[in-house]
Amino acid sequence: MMSTLFTDRLWKRVDTIWNSYLDHPFVKGLGEGWLEKNKFKHWLKQDYVYLIEYSRLLALGSVKAKDLETMTTFAKLLYNTLEVEMDLHREYASQFGITPKELEETEPGATMTAYTSYMLNVSHRGGVEHVMASLLTCAWSYNFIGKELANWPGSVDHEFYGHWVQMYSSEEFTKLTEECKDLMNQLAEGKPERELVELEEIVVKTSLYEYMFWDMAEKEEEWPVNLAVNQIKSS
Numbered sequence: 001m002m003s004t005l006f007t008d009r010l011w012k013r014v015d016t017i018w019n020s021y022l023d024h025p026f027v028k029g030l031g032e033g034w035l036e037k038n039k040f041k042h043w044l045k046q047d048y049v050y051l052i053e054y055s056r057l058l059a060l061g062s063v064k065a066k067d068l069e070t071m072t073t074f075a076k077l078l079y080n081t082l083e084v085e086m087d088l089h090r091e092y093a094s095q096f097g098i099t100p101k102e103l104e105e106t107e108p109g110a111t112m113t114a115y116t117s118y119m120l121n122v123s124h125r126g127g128v129e130h131v132m133a134s135l136l137t138c139a140w141s142y143n144f145i146g147k148e149l150a151n152w153p154g155s156v157d158h159e160f161y162g163h164w165v166q167m168y169s170s171e172e173f174t175k176l177t178e179e180c181k182d183l184m185n186q187l188a189e190g191k192p193e194r195e196l197v198e199l200e201e202i203v204v205k206t207s208l209y210e211y212m213f214w215d216m217a218e219k220e221e222e223w224p225v226n227l228a229v230n231q232i233k234s235s
């Protein structure tokens with residue numbers, strides 16, 4: 001009898017959360033092509049610094065890996081993030097007149113800091129399986145969104161957002177996502193229920209953080225201190 005894959009079990013927990021992304025105004029606007037560019041620019045800058053922290057997490061995966069094959073998978077994901085995915089960001093940024101250096105110097109926002117700090121914290125404290133559980137939602141949920149949006153009329157060919165949809169629904173990104181899922185299943189194999197529950201919780205939490213990240217971009221979230229300074233000045 002074939003046992004259920006751990007990722008199938010995970011899917012049951014995140015299905016509703018991930019489907020709610022598709023109703024979020026930021027994602028909907030991106031897929032339907034009416035998203036305000038300043039909101040996208042906000043996402044782009046925060047996401048660039050998010051991907052820098054995510055890259056640290058991938059490097060940590062290689063450090064914690066117990067065999068060369070796993071080390072190589074993390075290294076491949078790291079290379080792809082730094083050179084392929086972040087290239088998409090650099091290309092979009094150039095259309096806004098933002099240089100790569102300016103992108104890199106983006107002040108990390110509250111949501112992006114909370115999300116990446118959470119992932120790095122559980123990964124530092126745990127083993128390679130905790131690193132993989134922290135990373136999984138990032139790759140898998142974007143691939144899920146990309147493939148869903150690719151079915152929406154006009155999304156792939158949109159003059160501005162089409163490139164985004166093409167990237168996250170691409171065969172290459174799908175293949176990397178499948179490698180992440182395979183590795184998660186391998187690492188979960190034979191683990192006691194108590195540990196599986198722990199890994200599942202990480203995937204649920206990161207899924208909630210993903211929702212908060214979309215919300216952060218939609219609201220163009222800023223640290224409240226600027227508001228406080230202005231209030232002090234005007235009083």
Ligand SMILES: Cc1ncc(CN)c(N)n1
Pocket residue numbers: 047050051085137138139142210213
């Ligand atoms: C916040 C977030 N999550 C996921 C991805 C896809 N790597 C991303 N670029 N940014």
